[in-house]
Amino acid sequence: MTVESALQAALSVEHQVVYGYGLAAAHLSGPRYTAGLAALAEAKARRDRLADLLRRHGQIPAPAAPAYVPPRPVTNAATAVALCLALEHAAEGAAWDLVAASSPGDAVRTLGVKWLGAAAVRATKWAGATATAEPPLPGRPT
Amino acid sequence: MADSAVMAVTRRAFLAAVPVGLAVGCRDRAPARPDPDAAALAAARDAELRLFVGSDGRRRDAHLAHLAALGGTAPTSPSPNNAPLEPTGTLRSSAASLQAAAIGAHSGQIAATLASIAAAHLAMS
Numbered sequence: 001m002t003v004e005s006a007l008q009a010a011l012s013v014e015h016q017v018v019y020g021y022g023l024a025a026a027h028l029s030g031p032r033y034t035a036g037l038a039a040l041a042e043a044k045a046r047r048d049r050l051a052d053l054l055r056r057h058g059q060i061p062a063p064a065a066p067a068y069v070p071p072r073p074v075t076n077a078a079t080a081v082a083l084c085l086a087l088e089h090a091a092e093g094a095a096w097d098l099v100a101a102s103s104p105g106d107a108v109r110t111l112g113v114k115w116l117g118a119a120a121v122r123a124t125k126w127a128g129a130t131a132t133a134e135p136p137l138p139g140r141p142t
Numbered sequence: 143m144a145d146s147a148v149m150a151v152t153r154r155a156f157l158a159a160v161p162v163g164l165a166v167g168c169r170d171r172a173p174a175r176p177d178p179d180a181a182a183l184a185a186a187r188d189a190e191l192r193l194f195v196g197s198d199g200r201r202r203d204a205h206l207a208h209l210a211a212l213g214g215t216a217p218t219s220p221s222p223n224n225a226p227l228e229p230t231g232t233l234r235s236s237a238a239s240l241q242a243a244a245i246g247a248h249s250g251q252i253a254a255t256l257a258s259i260a261a262a263h264l265a266m267s
Contacts, residue, residue, distance in 0.1 A: 092261070099257045100250035113244045113257040117237065120261035133200070134265065136207035137258045 003108055006094075006101035007054045008062055010112075013094040014047040015064035020087045023070065027080035036084060039122055043091075046115060053108055081126055088123035095119055096139030179252045182243040186256060187214040189236050193263075196228040201266060208259045233267035236260075 001009075021040035028036045051061035074080050098112035120138040127134050177183075187209065194205035194216060206216055240260035247253035 092258075096254045096258060099244065100254040102250065102253070104246050104248055104253070109245050109253065113241050113253075113260070116257045117241065117261040117264045120258075120265040124265035134262075136204040136262055137211055137255070138261045138265070139254070139258050140211075 001097060001101045003098075003101045003103070004054070004057050004059050006098045007050055007057065007108065008059065010094040010098050010115075011047065011050040011054065011061055013090050014043055014050055015062075016068050017043040017087045017091055018047055019064065019068045020070065020083055023074055024080040024083045024087075027074060027077050029077070032077070032081065035122075035125065036080075039084070039088075042118065046111070049111060053111070078130075081130055085123060085126040085130060085132065088119045088126060091119040092116060092123065092139035093141070094139075096141070178248040182247060182256065183212055183252065186240060186243060186259065187212045189239065190214065190259070191217070193228050193232065193236065196232075201228065204262060204266065208262065211255050211259065230267045233263045237263040237267065 018040065021036055021043060025033060025036040025040065054061045070083050071086060072079060072082065074083050095112050095116035099109060099116065102109035102112055116139055120134070123138065124134050190205055190208045190212060191214065194202060194209060197205055209216060237260040240256045240263065244253045244256035244260060247256060
């Protein structure tokens with residue numbers, strides 16, 4: 001995978017993360033709502049950074065789709081938390097691929113490493129609410 | 143068409159094999175290039191081994207998986223009863239070191255593995 005294709009794939013995932021957290025937040029309340037909004041803000045900032053990195057690599061960032069269909073209907077807090085967990089797992093995978101495709105010391109590598117850490121921390125918090133065991137190596141292809 | 147494709151693959155493999163043979167012939171005069179990530183991997187294995195010894199339960203299983211991903215193995219002798227517990231600060235410190243090693247790693251796959259273990263340590267801390 002080239003760094004350009006990894007960046008486009010990461011941007012595609014981040015578009016879905018932004019959309020998904022917006023959808024999930026509507027069903028969350030209290031600390032989970034706050035956590036969802038914080039994740040949404042981080043995802044928006046990272047989406048813009050990924051688009052910037054793509055332009056620096058001479059690529060045109062792919063736009064977001066008008067809407068995305070979640071893997072399962074989001075109708076309450078439990079299904080919203082499950083969606084948040086799925087979003088972070090997708091982010092872990094995209095971050096792994098980004099790190100693997102990048103060069104030592106460059107901005108893409110740094111972004112990917114930090115993103116993987118942040119996604120794993122959030123995934124563990126969402127997983128705690130669903131009693132799901134997290135994999136020992138976040139993002140590693142299975 | 144299918145036969146042509148097979149022939150082309152075979153020929154590519156043969157052509158690719160020639161420099162390998164030449165390299166083998168020159169092995170005595172040309173020292174092998176050291177693995178640029180070897181030191182980072184060894185440091186990560188040492189740190190993971192310390193965390194493995196100081197942990198128990200599911201965390202111990204996770205550190206064992208990390209050790210295996212780094213090409214290491216768990217000690218065969220049982221850990222002493224007075225092994226220090228894995229403190230949160232140790233995990234965070236390890237995560238920072240692993241992230242720095244991941245950013246500098248020459249191999250993308252090694253970088254991703256180090257970053258993933260760092261992520262797991264952050265999530266456990």
